[in-house]
Amino acid sequence: MASPQSASGGAVPHGIDRNGVEKNAAAPLWRAPPAAGPVRATVRLPGSKSVTNRALLLAALADAPGTVRLALRSRDADLMAAALRSLGAEMAPSNESADSVDWAVTPHPVRGGASVDVGLAGTVMRFVPPVAALADGPVFFDGDAHARKRPMGPILGALRALGASVDNDALPFTIRGPIPGGEVALDASVSSQMVSGLLLAAARFEKGVTVRHSGPPVPSMPHIQMTVQMLRQAGVEVDDSERDVWRVQPGPIRARDVTVEPDLSNAAPFLAAALVTGGSVVVPDWPEETTQGGDALRGLLAEMGARVERVPEGLRVTGEGTVRGIDADLHDVSELTPTIAALAALADGPSRIRGVAHIRGHETDRITALATEVNRLGGDARETDDGLEIHPRPLTGGVFHSYADHRMATAGAVIGLAVPGVEVEDIATTAKTLPEFPRMWAAMLGSEEHRA
Ligand SMILES: O=C(O)C1=C[C@@H](OP(=O)(O)O)[C@@H](O)[C@H](O)C1
Numbered sequence: 001m002a003s004p005q006s007a008s009g010g011a012v013p014h015g016i017d018r019n020g021v022e023k024n025a026a027a028p029l030w031r032a033p034p035a036a037g038p039v040r041a042t043v044r045l046p047g048s049k050s051v052t053n054r055a056l057l058l059a060a061l062a063d064a065p066g067t068v069r070l071a072l073r074s075r076d077a078d079l080m081a082a083a084l085r086s087l088g089a090e091m092a093p094s095n096e097s098a099d100s101v102d103w104a105v106t107p108h109p110v111r112g113g114a115s116v117d118v119g120l121a122g123t124v125m126r127f128v129p130p131v132a133a134l135a136d137g138p139v140f141f142d143g144d145a146h147a148r149k150r151p152m153g154p155i156l157g158a159l160r161a162l163g164a165s166v167d168n169d170a171l172p173f174t175i176r177g178p179i180p181g182g183e184v185a186l187d188a189s190v191s192s193q194m195v196s197g198l199l200l201a202a203a204r205f206e207k208g209v210t211v212r213h214s215g216p217p218v219p220s221m222p223h224i225q226m227t228v229q230m231l232r233q234a235g236v237e238v239d240d241s242e243r244d245v246w247r248v249q250p251g252p253i254r255a256r257d258v259t260v261e262p263d264l265s266n267a268a269p270f271l272a273a274a275l276v277t278g279g280s281v282v283v284p285d286w287p288e289e290t291t292q293g294g295d296a297l298r299g300l301l302a303e304m305g306a307r308v309e310r311v312p313e314g315l316r317v318t319g320e321g322t323v324r325g326i327d328a329d330l331h332d333v334s335e336l337t338p339t340i341a342a343l344a345a346l347a348d349g350p351s352r353i354r355g356v357a358h359i360r361g362h363e364t365d366r367i368t369a370l371a372t373e374v375n376r377l378g379g380d381a382r383e384t385d386d387g388l389e390i391h392p393r394p395l396t397g398g399v400f401h402s403y404a405d406h407r408m409a410t411a412g413a414v415i416g417l418a419v420p421g422v423e424v425e426d427i428a429t430t431a432k433t434l435p436e437f438p439r440m441w442a443a444m445l446g447s448e449e450h451r452a
């Protein structure tokens, strides 16, 4: 196997990637299976990471025991459950499978003296600190090496402005509360999670919380709508009538029995496979209405040449064997960027992805990582300030690095459908949100029975 080369031709330094992420030098390579023909599959996705982690947190802060059914079981979701447990909630699992679980959650007063591992989960590192600010003692937070590089300043500054003591502006840090809540201003242009995190715990503060954003537009707004909708469903009064201002009244968070929707963002690589291979993929239980940003796949994949239909079994995406280039602003749905970029690398015309400058602060700098890995396979991807330009060029096999990023790994798998010899480094990183990915991918390609 040739040693991996960077886009500029230099070798990637051993043990550390170009984003400065420590890499497991022994991470095995996964031979991405090329499609032997058009895929025809039904792919059932486990629960949404974003809904699961919000539902668990709200259940842990609720006024009585509640249930979260069909919750995602994955690294990010397990870290959320562990964090809430360490802060005092009782979490009892049942109906467990490899990627799904029903949680019975019994809330208790938030307890200090805990230590929270956030892994690389944005939802844990941004949603749990405000919960810790309700505790009666200090709470310590740390995570993966790269988690220490992800932006935390705005939310930690907001907690400080509300009266908490926070000893750093990034991971690791210790929070000391409790605080009464109140009004706070921040710049959430780096991540919508800065706002969602403050809102989720806000009703439990004596004065509630009002969050005022000022700065460039907040990305991933559907995720804030998801937060507001789930709070309202739990009986919390939220006023979002003024642009960039969210007011949460103090009051109880009602216990509920919640069933989690399938993860539509994790549907992306599977639906992309229909487009790449000229096949057909059905995702069951695609919600009629949802705040999940992944629902935008319906429009995006249609623009790239797919037929997208709701059928009795779910959402069906059918490809015709060619992928069309796209000019797309993904500001609202930036977590779809890696899959759309992978499709763009296989398209018959140029593509432009705009509006996603903030994904340089996701699991890795996704703009640089995508350009580097597409170019490593012989492609022509150029970074722009706020996205990527990708021009068609025949690709060849090679190593596709994942940078500990689950969506980089699945992007490599999509390219590998059409390009023989693609080897994805560290496919296990997909466990962040989809621990069964390799098995599901093989099943979709027909190499074993797929579950429907
Ligand atoms: O609140 C959430 O569940 C998420 C918000 C978004 O974060 P950003 O606003 O940082 O893009 C999204 O990309 C992430 O995968 C999940």
Ligand SMILES: C=C(OP(=O)(O)O)C(=O)O
Pocket (backbone or CB within 6 Å): 120, 121, 122, 123, 335, 362, 363, 407, 433
């Ligand atoms: C950005 C993502 O994750 P996180 O919740 O860690 O921010 C993602 O899943 O694409």
